[in-house]
Amino acid sequence: MITVGFDIGTQSIKVVIINDNMIMARVQTFVGFDPVQALQNAVQQVLKAANIVQTDVASFTATGSSVESTLYNAAVVSMMSAIAKAGTFYFPNARTIIDVGAEEARAVKCDDRGVMVDFVVNERCAAGAGAFVEAMARALEVKIEDMGLLSLKAERASSINATCVIFGESDVVSLIHKQEPKSEIARAVYDAMADRVSSMIYRIGVNPEVVLVGGGAKDVGFVASLKRKLGVDVLIAEFPEYAGALGAALIGLAKCKVSKN
Amino acid sequence: MKVKNKQVEPKKVMPEITQKEIDELQNTIRVASEQIITQTIERMKKAFPNRPKELDYFDEIANLFGKRAKEIEQTKKEGKKIIGYNCIFAPIELIIAADAIPVRINSGWYDTSKLGDRVVPVEVCSIIRSTIGAKMIELSPFLEQSDILINVLTCDGMTKLNEILSGYKETWGLSNPRVKDSAQALKFWNEEIKQIKINLEKLTGNKINTKTLKSAILKTQKATKAFRRLQNVRKGNAVISGRDAMLVNQTYMWDDIDRWTEKTNLLCDELERRVENKEWFCSPDTPRIMITGTPMFWPDNWKLPSLIEEGNPKGVLVADELCSSERLLYDPVAIDEWTMDDMLTAIGERYLMACTCPCFTSNDGNEDRINWLLTKAKDNNVQGIIYYVTRGCMLYAMEYTRVKRALDNAKIPVYYLDTDYTREDAGQLKTRVEAFIEMINAQMGF
Numbered sequence: 032m033i034t035v036g037f038d039i040g041t042q043s044i045k046v047v048i049i050n051d052n053m054i055m056a057r058v059q060t061f062v063g064f065d066p067v068q069a070l071q072n073a074v075q076q077v078l079k080a081a082n083i084v085q086t087d088v089a090s091f092t093a094t095g096s097s098v099e100s101t102l103y104n105a106a107v108v109s110m111m112s113a114i115a116k117a118g119t120f121y122f123p124n125a126r127t128i129i130d131v132g133a134e135e136a137r138a139v140k141c142d143d144r145g146v147m148v149d150f151v152v153n154e155r156c157a158a159g160a161g162a163f164v165e166a167m168a169r170a171l172e173v174k175i176e177d178m179g180l181l182s183l184k185a186e187r188a189s190s191i192n193a194t195c196v197i198f199g200e201s202d203v204v205s206l207i208h209k210q211e212p213k214s215e216i217a218r219a220v221y222d223a224m225a226d227r228v229s230s231m232i233y234r235i236g237v238n239p240e241v242v243l244v245g246g247g248a249k250d251v252g253f254v255a256s257l258k259r260k261l262g263v264d265v266l267i268a269e270f271p272e273y274a275g276a277l278g279a280a281l282i283g284l285a286k287c288k289v290s291k292n
Numbered sequence: 293m294k295v296k297n298k299q300v301e302p303k304k305v306m307p308e309i310t311q312k313e314i315d316e317l318q319n320t321i322r323v324a325s326e327q328i329i330t331q332t333i334e335r336m337k338k339a340f341p342n343r344p345k346e347l348d349y350f351d352e353i354a355n356l357f358g359k360r361a362k363e364i365e366q367t368k369k370e371g372k373k374i375i376g377y378n379c380i381f382a383p384i385e386l387i388i389a390a391d392a393i394p395v396r397i398n399s400g401w402y403d404t405s406k407l408g409d410r411v412v413p414v415e416v417c418s419i420i421r422s423t424i425g426a427k428m429i430e431l432s433p434f435l436e437q438s439d440i441l442i443n444v445l446t447c448d449g450m451t452k453l454n455e456i457l458s459g460y461k462e463t464w465g466l467s468n469p470r471v472k473d474s475a476q477a478l479k480f481w482n483e484e485i486k487q488i489k490i491n492l493e494k495l496t497g498n499k500i501n502t503k504t505l506k507s508a509i510l511k512t513q514k515a516t517k518a519f520r521r522l523q524n525v526r527k528g529n530a531v532i533s534g535r536d537a538m539l540v541n542q543t544y545m546w547d548d549i550d551r552w553t554e555k556t557n558l559l560c561d562e563l564e565r566r567v568e569n570k571e572w573f574c575s576p577d578t579p580r581i582m583i584t585g586t587p588m589f590w591p592d593n594w595k596l597p598s599l600i601e602e603g604n605p606k607g608v609l610v611a612d613e614l615c616s617s618e619r620l621l622y623d624p625v626a627i628d629e630w631t632m633d634d635m636l637t638a639i640g641e642r643y644l645m646a647c648t649c650p651c652f653t654s655n656d657g658n659e660d661r662i663n664w665l666l667t668k669a670k671d672n673n674v675q676g677i678i679y680y681v682t683r684g685c686m687l688y689a690m691e692y693t694r695v696k697r698a699l700d701n702a703k704i705p706v707y708y709l710d711t712d713y714t715r716e717d718a719g720q721l722k723t724r725v726e727a728f729i730e731m732i733n734a735q736m737g738f
Contacts (some may be wrong), residue, residue: 109727
């Protein structure tokens with residue numbers, strides 16, 4: 032049975048198409064100013080990549096509750112349920128699933144059935160999310176994709192405040208004036224972000240196995256800092272930025288199977 | 293908290309604001325507020341097409357600028373004193389016995405909370421900022437009509453609010469102890485209550501005697517009975533929306549108490565008939581949610597209950613543990629002997645010992661609140677609790693960890709939701725509330 036999941040994030044749209052538990056294709060596009068058009072393009076691309084037509088799809092499932100989610104008669108699930116599903120799909124023993132995106136960070140606790148039993152979301156603050164690194168990279172005049180490797184070169188860590196992107200940026204500027212090495216400032220940025228994310232996770236408990244999904248999982252600098260802060264190994268899913276869309280597709284699949292029986 | 297002999301000299305700490313600005317802001321915000329009141333009631337009606345008829349009365353009283361404000365104005369003209377209070381510790385029975393009108397003045401306007409930012413930092417909780425803003429532009433009829441204000445010094449916000457408002461009106465800061473398990477604390481509290489009695493007698497010129505006090509206690513006991521009746525009818529399948537029930541509870545804060553009791557009993561008659569006919573508000577498998585935390589005030593602060601009952605998936609609010617709703621009237625004054633001393637002690641105990649406010653502490657934490665939450669959750673078949681905190685409300689925020697541990701042990705899911713009076717974060721809150729309800733559904737195997 033073929034199902035599609037899509038996840039409209041703050042920066043990009045992710046679409047995943049699966050046939051039972053096999054991933055057929057995945058597509059990511061920028062949201063831009065016309066999310067409806069962007070979503071339609073992404074869905075067309077993914078159908079083409081999987082070499083099927085829309086009528087082959089048994090169900091569409093979206094995360095979040097934006098207006099675009101109602102397109103394709105999509106059922107809506109929360110991002111928390113979606114990442115819980117995707118995390119336990121990749122790692123069946125996952126108990127803590129962390130998702131760090133562009134502007135949101137969240138963590139989900141699962142029981143041994145893989146059912147979500149608790150969750151926590153960053154509250155109106157981007158300091159624990161990707162946008163923080165982006166802003167700091169700008170201040171350091173470093174490309175965002177180079178930040179991670181740069182931070183790994185640091186011999187020690189400087190310290191910045193992670194309560195706010197704006198104030199964090201002025202901390203970075205004062206470190207620049209102190210002529211601290213860029214690598215150490217980069218590491219400080221990740222440490223601050225990991226601090227923020229980990230204190231949020233501690234509210235639901237750090238129960239191994241711990242899985243990291245979302246765009247943040249692709250950033251080696253952040254992953255290293257998070258591992259240090261949590262003191263446990265952090266597993267990274269394959270194509271972690273698609274976890275929300277994949278989870279939605281998997282939930283859609285499960286629902287179709289229930290209603291079929 | 294003795295009344296000063298000379299008239300309070302205005303010592304305004306509020307920024308100077310011209311009469312023109314006051315008039316303009318008051319007019320704009322009042323018009324906006326009346327619209328919000330109408331819209332919110334419309335939303336509640338829409339959510340429940342077969343809404344009980346007896347709720348119409350409460351819809352009318354819900355207009356803060358309407359019928360009730362006019363009635364109080366009239367009573368005031370006839371010479372009665374109006375006693376504003378900002379916390380349920382204020383001894384209503386004494387106010388009634390002194391032939392004065394009690395009215396709660398906490399403010400629920402988002403627009404006025406922004407005005408409050410001119411006086412106190414944004415870190416201060418919305419309720420305090422909103423009340424300050426309302427005073428700045430003289431928006432709240434009840435606050436303006438009050439002859440004096442009883443401000444209970446429960447938290448830091450309320451304590452400093454008392455100072456700020458004292459520049460405008462005579463205020464009585466009623467100081468409550470932070471512990472219950474101490475004889476001295478109880479003695480201190482009883483003295484505070486006695487002082488309120490003396491103050492009220494002086495202000496109104498009416499002596500509070502055993503006859504008037506007994507009659508006042510009987511009046512609130514009747515109200516409590518009606519109040520509990522409404523809570524009991526909600527223990528089974530939902531027969532009324534949580535928002536409607538919350539509005540009924542909340543109108544008690546400003547309505548005429550006898551009339552409120554009568555109307556609430558009529559509503560309960562209707563609801564009990566509906567239970568017999570199995571006419572439910574929603575499908576019986578809708579997740580049953582309880583809210584606890586910072587009080588929520590009409591009209592702007594209705595967003596969480598609305599999100600719960602209008603979400604996808606939907607939940608139904610079956611109970612709350614809020615001092616703006618179900619904590620208002622739950623406990624009656626329990627009398628052994630109808631002597632003045634016994635009655636005053638009983639009033640003191642009713643307000644202090646029975647209260648589950650997080651301002652109380654002991655070495656075992658605020659046990660009364662935790663036990664009460666567990667009992668309430670069980671009695672009402674609650675499947676999940678949303679712990680609501682407005683930013684800056686330290687007592688509720690700090691008590692969360694202990695409450696969560698107790699709820700985790702009892703296997704009751706709980707979600708901490710922090711916000712303030714802002715309307716703009718409704719989208720983000722919606723996502724969280726829906727995820728929480730989805731989680732309960734998943735745990736139930738739906």
